[in-house]
Amino acid sequence: xxxxxxxxxxxxxxxxxxxxxxxxxxxxxxxxxxxxxxxxxxxxxxxxxxxxxxxxxxxxxxxxxxxxxxxxxxxxxxxxxxxxxxxxxxxxxxxxxxxxxxxxxxxxxxxxxxxxxxxxxxxxxxxxxxxxxxxxxxxxxxxxxxxxxxxxxxxxxxxxxxxxxxxxxxxxxxxxxxxxxxxxxxxxxxxxxxxxxxxxxxxxxxxxxxxxxxxxxxxxxxxxxxxxxxxxxxxxxxxxxxxxxxxxxxxxxxxxxxxxxxxxxxxxxxxxxxxxxxxxxxxxxxxxxxxxxxxxxxxxxxxxxxxxxxxxxxxxxxxxxxxxxxxxxxxxxxxxxxxxxxxxxxxxxxxxxxxxxxxxxxxxxxxxxxxxxxxxxxxxxxxxxxxxxxxxxxxxxxxxxxxxxxxxxxxxxxxxxxxx
Amino acid sequence: xxxxxxxxxxxxxxxxxxxxxxxxxxxxxxxxxxxxxxxxxxxxxxxxxxxxxxxxxxxxxxxxxxxxxxxxxxxxxxxxxxxxxxxxxxxxxxxxxxxxxxxxxxxxxxxxxxxxxxxxxxxxxxxxxxxxxxxxxxxxxxxxxxxxxxxxxxxxxxxxxxxxxxxxxxxxxxxxxxxxxxxxxxxxxxxxxxxxxxxxxxxxxxxxxxxxxxxxxxxxxxxxxxxxxxxxxxxxxxxxxxxxxxxxxxxxxxxxxxxxxxxxxxxxxxxxxxxxxxxxxxxxxxxxxxxxxxxxxxxxxxxxxxxxxxxxxxxxxxxxxxxxxxxxxxxxxxxxxxxxxxxxxxxxxxxxxxxxxxxxxxxxxxxxxxxxxxxxxxxxxxxxxxxxxxxxxxxxxxxxxxxxxxxxxxxxxxxxxxxxxxxxxxxxxxxxxxxxxxxxxxxxxxxxxxxxxxxxxxxxxxxxxxxxxxxxxxxxxxxxxxxxxxxxxxxxxxxxxxxxxxxxxxxxxxxxxxxxxxxxxxxxx
Numbered sequence: 001x002x003x004x005x006x007x008x009x010x011x012x013x014x015x016x017x018x019x020x021x022x023x024x025x026x027x028x029x030x031x032x033x034x035x036x037x038x039x040x041x042x043x044x045x046x047x048x049x050x051x052x053x054x055x056x057x058x059x060x061x062x063x064x065x066x067x068x069x070x071x072x073x074x075x076x077x078x079x080x081x082x083x084x085x086x087x088x089x090x091x092x093x094x095x096x097x098x099x100x101x102x103x104x105x106x107x108x109x110x111x112x113x114x115x116x117x118x119x120x121x122x123x124x125x126x127x128x129x130x131x132x133x134x135x136x137x138x139x140x141x142x143x144x145x146x147x148x149x150x151x152x153x154x155x156x157x158x159x160x161x162x163x164x165x166x167x168x169x170x171x172x173x174x175x176x177x178x179x180x181x182x183x184x185x186x187x188x189x190x191x192x193x194x195x196x197x198x199x200x201x202x203x204x205x206x207x208x209x210x211x212x213x214x215x216x217x218x219x220x221x222x223x224x225x226x227x228x229x230x231x232x233x234x235x236x237x238x239x240x241x242x243x244x245x246x247x248x249x250x251x252x253x254x255x256x257x258x259x260x261x262x263x264x265x266x267x268x269x270x271x272x273x274x275x276x277x278x279x280x281x282x283x284x285x286x287x288x289x290x291x292x293x294x295x296x297x298x299x300x301x302x303x304x305x306x307x308x309x310x311x312x313x314x315x316x317x318x319x320x321x322x323x324x325x326x327x328x329x330x331x332x333x334x335x336x337x338x339x340x341x342x343x344x345x346x347x348x349x350x351x352x353x354x355x356x357x358x359x360x361x362x363x364x365x366x367x368x369x370x371x372x373x374x375x376x377x378x379x380x381x382x383x384x385x386x387x388x389x390x391x392x393x394x395x396x397x398x399x400x401x402x403x404x405x406x407x408x409x410x411x412x413x414x415x416x417x418x419x420x
Numbered sequence: 421x422x423x424x425x426x427x428x429x430x431x432x433x434x435x436x437x438x439x440x441x442x443x444x445x446x447x448x449x450x451x452x453x454x455x456x457x458x459x460x461x462x463x464x465x466x467x468x469x470x471x472x473x474x475x476x477x478x479x480x481x482x483x484x485x486x487x488x489x490x491x492x493x494x495x496x497x498x499x500x501x502x503x504x505x506x507x508x509x510x511x512x513x514x515x516x517x518x519x520x521x522x523x524x525x526x527x528x529x530x531x532x533x534x535x536x537x538x539x540x541x542x543x544x545x546x547x548x549x550x551x552x553x554x555x556x557x558x559x560x561x562x563x564x565x566x567x568x569x570x571x572x573x574x575x576x577x578x579x580x581x582x583x584x585x586x587x588x589x590x591x592x593x594x595x596x597x598x599x600x601x602x603x604x605x606x607x608x609x610x611x612x613x614x615x616x617x618x619x620x621x622x623x624x625x626x627x628x629x630x631x632x633x634x635x636x637x638x639x640x641x642x643x644x645x646x647x648x649x650x651x652x653x654x655x656x657x658x659x660x661x662x663x664x665x666x667x668x669x670x671x672x673x674x675x676x677x678x679x680x681x682x683x684x685x686x687x688x689x690x691x692x693x694x695x696x697x698x699x700x701x702x703x704x705x706x707x708x709x710x711x712x713x714x715x716x717x718x719x720x721x722x723x724x725x726x727x728x729x730x731x732x733x734x735x736x737x738x739x740x741x742x743x744x745x746x747x748x749x750x751x752x753x754x755x756x757x758x759x760x761x762x763x764x765x766x767x768x769x770x771x772x773x774x775x776x777x778x779x780x781x782x783x784x785x786x787x788x789x790x791x792x793x794x795x796x797x798x799x800x801x802x803x804x805x806x807x808x809x810x811x812x813x814x815x816x817x818x819x820x821x822x823x824x825x826x827x828x829x830x831x832x833x834x835x836x837x838x839x840x841x842x843x844x845x846x847x848x849x850x851x852x853x854x855x856x857x858x859x860x861x862x863x864x865x866x867x868x869x870x871x872x873x874x875x876x877x878x879x880x881x882x883x884x885x886x887x888x889x890x891x892x893x894x895x896x897x898x899x900x901x902x903x904x905x906x907x908x909x910x911x912x913x914x915x916x917x918x919x920x921x922x923x924x925x926x927x928x929x930x931x932x933x934x935x936x937x938x939x940x941x942x943x944x945x
Binding site for chain 1 (some may be wrong): 464465523524526527528531532535536538539541542543548549606608609610612615616618619637638640641643683685752769773774775776790792793879881882883885887889890906911912919
């Protein structure tokens, strides 16, 4: 739809470039090797022997996927075009372009897009054909929507407790109170910092503490998938809200909406904070600090279960070459070799257990893996955007000193109304 | 274009040959590009674009080869760009505004049916996966599976049955089946139509439908699936065979069951003026949108007035020849204008941080004022930052205008006994407004749509309580539209966002038209 417009512009520019290259009489052939503008797919670039695949990826994973694609081309004789896009654009472009027939056969993506992709009708289910047990349970759960598996998981990410070893040693504090005590004892300017997204609020980073009160965002059914029943409306949720307030601007001040992502990392990397909660992506900014990574301590008595995000490969529901695409996903990307190549090109926590074991000799990776083992997948229902908005805003307000009980109750009422 | 030959219009060999050759070459290029684009549109089945391209190309050839269309020769390139980049975009936005295009309504009805069938077909629990080979007997294709060492073969009409005398490795697919030819994998890779046939094939495990039907995704493994939905082309309904619920298409682009349930995937349909009326009548939407609209007007008007005032003030001050180092001061004053706006907004966001920001630290003794957390302070901060960013523009414009004021008029005013203030009010300001008023209107339109500064400084916050789209006190209409469109994540509603864009366009267009008419009066002084 929206893409017709883009197509027109692309057709124009492609045409321009073509004629600039001379009077080439085989337009479709030369249109293919321009990945940046190549939103056009197989209709435009028929391969010599008929079969072709288009895969969308971001820059970081392009190399790894390209090498798998080369192996696949060699094995099958098919043509694979790897198109590089901004990761932020993938979700919406996939939703808008698959229905027009301009979408790819396969895209890389995050699991929390799944609800939107399923509602848009742009993803096909996949069948790992008995190899499911090779993957971490939480990764499979994340890629499952309404009981069906929709993507091949390959990498995970989660937050964990990161501590400054020189200040507080390597040992993991078991509870929030232990952690604060040890941080105070170490004499750091702040015992603990956590990113609240500035005034925006950050329910994601805070979720480990929230679950330790036994207040999950949604109630999970027996199979582990989320229902749309809000799970934080009860007493447990209220206890968490009170805890936020008690440690916010009106209380101890350990939580503060003046801390955004950059300030958080600045405070920790200059040794002004003893503990923080962050993901593996923040580790490079802690250069020079001797860090240890541990599971998040419990603030409410129960184990902390942070959110786990999973990345994987989605198959388009309108793929012209579904058989080939499935073959590539399951028999190439889904094998141990394929997953290892992806890890080596761009190290993220592996979703395949065997690879995870191989790489957990690194204590930092092992720490995040340990944290992810307690973790739960981020919910992926399409309404999640609105849920985040209400949830983050309420947490930020409570930390700023708003009345915890009424703010939390209003948020839950809003959520219930929004989710119908 | 390229028509520099004297006298002739370069359409014949008479007169200057060079001009004609250049024109011929250029037209050849344009025609090549045009035909190329038309072919692309044809292969992509984009008929509207194809028709538009054909018309444009024919028009180009007519205009540049005909004698009669001289003015169009100059206007045509501009008109094409106007059409492609303005009219088409606006027309398309208008089209989307009358649909419910967005999350859950992204494709066609047929695609929604496909999606429903995909979502309704599930693996049979505990059935496992079998090594599989695709087999063929003449035109008929079937699956041969290895069921624990036994080879079973079935087709679309024939359920799986054990075949004696087949060869099979322990955990692999059957390698030879009597009476059946095993299709080599290479054929699956190369023959797309055949691959589609294989993908569409379902072979029942047994006479009992509950055992499911084997399907394969990649040609080497088969898993029994059961489908709970069936599509009836004739009545345009989906039926759930387990519960008996019949889903029929609604005029809102959904499949609704007779028990009131709705299937997740819908398609986009025309909804008339629904999006427009929803912006004003939907209780949850109307109130925040009204607040946003009022603030947008306040922000745009105040931004223009204050930054004009500040810029003019500085311009008058530094127009005085008695001030030393005017050039250096002028250069320093326009610095904010030289920074990229989004960088400045981010910097200010950091400086306004209650705990770590320099504003509180330096000027308020570390008072911890929440500049961006209180509704009115945040609005004041947004306005302040915007003025800081835009006054250098007015400073430049006013300095230029002041220096070009006719000296004799000022002299005459002085001779007539006008004082400093009188001179400014009656002579300088009116003359200044003649040249700056049109700029003020464009500046108003720019501030009205100043997405960058709001998004970088406050993200629209502090947010209104209980609002699903996270609209906030400093949101402008344009950032509200961005949030509602769901581009940044969450539930997308392109229809509503497009409708709001059109309303904004009409508002700005109307204000600009009225204001331009008013400024014409200034010139009558």
